[in-house]
Amino acid sequence: MKFKYLPHTSEAKFVAYGSNIVGVFRNSALAMFNILGDTTKVKPKKKINIKVTAKNYESLLYDFLDELLFLHDTKRIFVHDVKDIKIKDFELTGTVECDSLKNYDLKSEIKAITYNGMTIKKTPKGYEATVVVDI
């Protein structure tokens, strides 16, 4: 399983899994965009390179998701996947595969990433991250 949604009265909460830290970042991105629509149906027509830096994994995850939301809002794209993620010294680089927003029926809008209950934990199977986004 890549991710699952958890109950939260007003916002959207998910836990994402990964066999390593890169995997958990990628699946967090997928979990976030699947709140709006099915990312597997998005055609990877465009590619955008991203780079974010922070001081620890939690802040890096916040900034990574915030950057994707920023691209979604300003470049008006819907994400298919984030490929080639590399994380070194809390610097993340990767390639966002996406398509123009107008080709898809998205049911809602994400306002922001929150720190509410955000955790990144090491588990026997790898890593898991819990995130709440404001919608």
Next chain:
Amino acid sequence: MTNEIKKISKNEWEIPKHGTMNVPAVIFASEKLMEKIQKDRTIEQIKNVASMPGIVKRAIAMSDCHEGYGFPVGGVAAFDIENGCISPGGIGFDINCGVRLLTTNLEKKDVEPKIKQLMNELFNNIPCGVGGESNLRLTDQELDEVLNTGLDWALKNDYALKEDLERCEENGHMKTADASKVSQRAKSRGRKQLGTLGAGNHFVEVQIVDDIYDKDIAKIFGITKKDQIVVMIHSGSRGLGHQVCSDYLRAIEEEFGDIVSKLPEKDLAYAPTGSKLAKDYVGAMSSSANFGWCNRQLITYYVRKSFNTIFGDTKLNLLYDVAHNIAKIEEYKIDNKLKKLYVHRKGATRAFGPGHKEIPKVYRDVGQPIILPGSMGTASYVLVGTDKAMNETFSSTPHGAGRLMSRHEANRLFTGEQITKDLAKEKIYIKAASVRGISEEAPNAYKDVDEVVKVADEVGIGKKIARLRPLGVIKG
């Protein structure tokens, strides 16, 4: 019910100061609402707020409160302006999310036969949903003017009438705004979204006056009879405000890491008053608030245009516009001394009683109008501010129905098609940017708005003036 919560009266509950709390916490709710409130983390969150530095008198949760991030939604907290703090999470990501109500000279009999035509016209004129893009193309300088001057910009560009400014909280222009404190990222997100409704729980509703509880005050507000048509607009500062909150949450984390690391939740992050970051955030938050007012003003402009197209020359007067996610400097008597406080309202409406100088002259003798929206397709209310609110809740009252059920759960239980059919049976016509998005906003996913308002009215922190119900809904 846990032992720490004491019932004070029919609709008032207190958590006495204990442990890390600096002040007690008070929840205004009926027995029925209290049962639901205790099912999520609201109580824990309001106790966390009561533990923040410089908090004055009490942390307050309203009858519509529910779990938020850091602060609960439906919460009010006031902090000492000298030895307190300012917290972006105590205001919310959607800075100046709010509502306004327009009255018309039309009646149900005029509008009902043309409701589909009207809603289609509104839907075509108001950009909404995730893909909705602004009709404006602003230069950097123009965007800064929006941020710095709010509705003054709208008036100058003929999107507003002079009366609109008089009947808006802060006259739609917070003087503490400083556009230079808003990041380029936030400006990029906002630029294409000015004058768009957004998605989620944001809506434009064509409503009828269903009941009037105080004829004299209703008349002063421009609500003259049952079946009069009014229009409600619920939206905020869009991506610009969301990004401002994110930016400052992160900036506070970087600068005050030692404070943040000790907090029970990072979203409680605050900047101590007097710090540069606190000042910068106030400049950026006030700019976002001005953007929010211009956003609702542009939607008003499109609403007026649509009504004129369908019904010919129609007068739509702004009754009032209230912000329900904002922080303001206000004065209150604390221990018999007048003190300036940063009042944080996150999902709460300002409710000044009669005579307050910030109430427009036309309403000053009776009190500030409060616009309280229900969930999509249910009743909404007009209330009036009271002296009791001044003493009990830092002049605040609830802001809406308040969510009850997660969106995930709502999606599991309801479908957009079924809800559209159910609303049609009640003669409510809905137009949505996404049919799939309707299920998340199912009326049953929210608390009973009648019950929320009943509590405010009984406690005396907002007096019922009129009940409104929808004929048509544009859901973002």
